[in-house]
Amino acid sequence: xxxxxxxxxxxxxxxxxxxxxxxxxxxxxxxxxxxxxxxxxxxxxxxxxxxxxxxxxxxxxxxxxxxxxxxxxxxxxxxxxxxxxxxxxxxxxxxxxxxxxxxxxxxxxxxxxxxxxxxxxxxxxxxxxxxxxxxxxxxxxxxxxxxxxxxxxxxxx
Numbered sequence: 648x649x650x651x652x653x654x655x656x657x658x659x660x661x662x663x664x665x666x667x668x669x670x671x672x673x674x675x676x677x678x679x680x681x682x683x684x685x686x687x688x689x690x691x692x693x694x695x696x697x698x699x700x701x702x703x704x705x706x707x708x709x710x711x712x713x714x715x716x717x718x719x720x721x722x723x724x725x726x727x728x729x730x731x732x733x734x735x736x737x738x739x740x741x742x743x744x745x746x747x748x749x750x751x752x753x754x755x756x757x758x759x760x761x762x763x764x765x766x767x768x769x770x771x772x773x774x775x776x777x778x779x780x781x782x783x784x785x786x787x788x789x790x791x792x793x794x795x796x797x798x799x800x801x802x803x804x
Contacts (some may be wrong), residue, residue: 709733729783
């Protein structure tokens, strides 16, 4: 579901002359469990880099946005997100994450040209929440049999 930013008027007429036919979904609707919108709990996970992009924080600092897909266990198929704001203080942590994934750059300015090399890499990570803050730590790169790494789909960002 997307949010256009404009609330809809429940009294406004529908853009359909007739409501859409949803009967084609009836069999699956009964069988499918509702989506679990809760956060993945703290712990260690095997995951793969589903998507990564360079963006900006609300303050305008450069930031790496990671979308990590859990590969195994009861939370397989769920996403863990990590935002790594790049500042002088966080530079060692950003460099450590890239090194853990096997990306050794002579200059950070080259990172935008190498983001695609990070896709589909498998890793062990730890998710920890303290108060209202959540941290995701990249522990080590791992090898996962090809059949266990699902095909990449559309990234959520």
